[in-house]
Amino acid sequence: MKYILVTGGVISGIGKGIIASSIGTILKSCGLRVTAIKIDPYINIDAGTFSPYEHGEVFVLNDGGEVDLDLGNYERFLDINLYKDNNITTGKIYHHVIKKERRGDYLGKTVQVVPHITDAIQEWVMNQSKVPVDGNREEPQICVIELGGTIGDIEGMPFVEAFRQFQFKAKRENFYNIHVSLVPQPSATGEQKTKPTQNSIRALRGLGLSPDLIVCRSSTPIEMAVKEKISMFCHVKPEQVMCIHDVSSTYRVPVLLEQQGIVQHFKERLDLPVGDSSSGLLLRWGNMADRYEKLxxxxxxxxxxxxxxxxxxxxxxxxxxxxxxxxxxxxxxxxxxxxxxxxxxxxxxxxxxxxxxxxxxxxxxxxxxxxxxxxxxxxxxxxxxxxxxxxxxxxxxxxxxxxxxxxxxxxxxxxxxxxxxxxxxxxxxVPLVIDMPEHNPGELGGTMRLGLRRTVFKTQNSVLRKLYGDVPFIEERHRHRYEIIPILLVSSSTLSFLPGR
Structure with a gap:
């Protein structure tokens, strides 16, 4: 198993999710089986009770997991089906460790962040990275891990320490760190500034992780002089500095990374059994991006x-x-x-x-x-x-x-x-929309109808069935507490209910 850790610096919301998804897409185009894990350092067990203004939408998985929206990016880019355990939170890790402590699994030892929390993080990642996520049910070969937030956040410290230890456990040829950083361009001068990236890399190294690749995010393409400056002050080769500027479509990002030689770099650093370039999958991806921009x-x-x-x-x-x-x-x-x-x-x-x-x-x-x-x-x-x-x-x-x-x-x-x-x-x-059987008014987390459910069409001449392609049933993901009342009779002015549900 090869592990690729994606960290971020300077600001959050810089595009780590798209970068991680694009990396996975490139590796999948090389014929490798790829899975993905998103780490969110908040103490909530999951994203289910968040206001949409906190972290955006809540993305629902087949197994009913309410997770971060970046897992939606992973599924769309990689064409895979992830599970709720592919989203790790501080709350999940501490809940897991505290349950073990209550069972006496630690044999009376003092339970601490190091080693118990950090060990639990590493164990979770290793176990979940082996779970098949595509239709072939084969174990993945690459696990892309995105660490939410920015380097230096107090909430993310246990995870950074866990991966500092993990890089030695996995061995160098199996562990790779990509750091995504912002290169701002103040409008007053128009000059691209490298100091925030230098400080971010310095903080990352101070915590025990050294980046194998620096992905610079900017509003416009980064000049070669700026790239060389980042290379010199961040102690990496110029080819280890890649640039992703703002583009018209996120589908352009994998193409930009591939054009900068990332496949060859992965092949040498991780000893991957692939050629020097990606397959036709990424070519089709590039054609799609071109078509999008010419509409x-x-x-x-x-x-x-x-x-x-x-x-x-x-x-x-x-x-x-x-x-x-x-x-x-x-x-x-x-x-x-x-x-x-x-x-x-x-x-x-x-x-x-x-x-x-x-x-x-x-x-x-x-x-x-x-x-x-x-x-x-x-x-x-x-x-x-x-x-x-x-x-x-x-x-x-x-x-x-x-x-x-x-x-x-x-x-x-x-x-x-x-x-x-x-x-x-x-x-x-006249209750046309009613509470569902799964709805528990006393609690909020995970009390809705969640995940993949099957709907069977009982008649042949259904308009909805024809819209879905005249299939006997469909499977869709649900996330709701209320439904149209299943059995009712409607006349012009009255509503009566049939017995039973």
Whole structure:
């Protein structure tokens, strides 16, 4: 097993996830089996209870794991299915160690960060790196590990120490460290500054890890003189300094890394059984990136949501729409609309914002209302749904968006003025959306319907079945606490329930 550790410096959110995914893509294109692990140093057990503004969206895996959105990047780039244990948090590690201490596994010893926490981290990584993640069920050959946060964060210290020890346990030819750092370019001078990267590498070395590759992130391509300066002051060869500037599409990143000779570098440093260049997989990847940048036609989609201030809150929705647009040779223009801005209260308080939001909605080719929790902003979502229905604009409701579409139709087309969800009104007389059996109101973490579930089509002439390709069943990932009531009879003005569920 070869281990590639990706660390970051200067700032968080620098693009370590895309770099790690791109590294995995390049290695997979060389014919190697690749898996990935994301380490998040927060004390939460998982990402399930986070506000979307904390770390972006919560990504759901087949096994029901609620994890960091970077695992979504890994799955999309590498075409693999990961598990909840591929996301390690400080909370998981401490919970694991404390349970062992309570069982008496440490034989009365004083349980400490070193060696017990650091040993648990290493053991977790070694065990999870062997778990098959593709359809062939073969053990991976390469494990790409992304350490969240930045070097120097107090939360990440136990993990850095664990990998300082681990590099000797795994041996040099099996352990590789990539450090991703920012090279800022102040607008006042326009000069690319290397000092933050120098300080970041110095901090990394002070903690016992030496980078084998430095990936410099910048807004524009890095000049050769800057690259040579980083090489000299960070004690690496010039070919060990690679540069990834801001590009129009993240699909360009693997191509840029491959063009800078990363395959040859991996081959020599890790003694990989591969050729000097990648296979046709990366060539097709490059063709896709080229096609993306040459798209002429545009498709505008209005995303009406509650968490529109941070783009990462709807990362998977954006990627799904982007892939769909690319498949039909269109460039996606995704317009984020805060659902509250569509409500009448906003019109009274801030008419400019209200009219700007409605202008966006009216110019869209399609409307998508994604999931969310709570009552806030639902009125604006309902108004967007009603507008799309009456104007016959293509519409897709996901999770809460679908539930609100059913309520909107019941209220405005079936004269069910009291139709509602038990999430918003527990005692509603017409509960079209109800709590699911898995929902535990007393707890939040992991109490929803989570993970891969099978849906069987019971009729041949189902519109939905035809949309899915006329298959007998589909399997999709779920993350929700409420559902459309399974068995109901609807007439023009009454709602009655059949016995049983």
């Amino acid at each position: 002429q036609k545009t498709c505008s989609i209005a995303l009406v949501g509650k968490y529109t201030k941070l783009r990462d809150c709807y990362a998977s929705v954006f990627k799904a729409l982007e892939h769909s647009a690319l498949a039909v040779n269109h460039r996606l223009n995704l317009m984020y609309i805060d659902s509250i801005d569509l409500e009448q209260d906003t019109k009274a308080q801030d008419p400019v914002r209200f009219h700007e939001a409605w202008q966006k909605l009216c110019t869209a080719d399609g409307v998508l209302v994604p999931g969310g929790f709570g009552l806030r902003g639902t009125l604006g979502k309902m108004q967007a749904i009603s507008w799309a229905r009456t104007k016959k604009i293509p519409f897709l409701g996901v999770c809460l968006g679908m539930q609100l579409a059913v309520i909107e139709f019941a209220r405005n087309c079936l004269d069910m003025e009291d139709a509602n969800s038990t999430e918003f009104e527990p005692s509603t007389p």
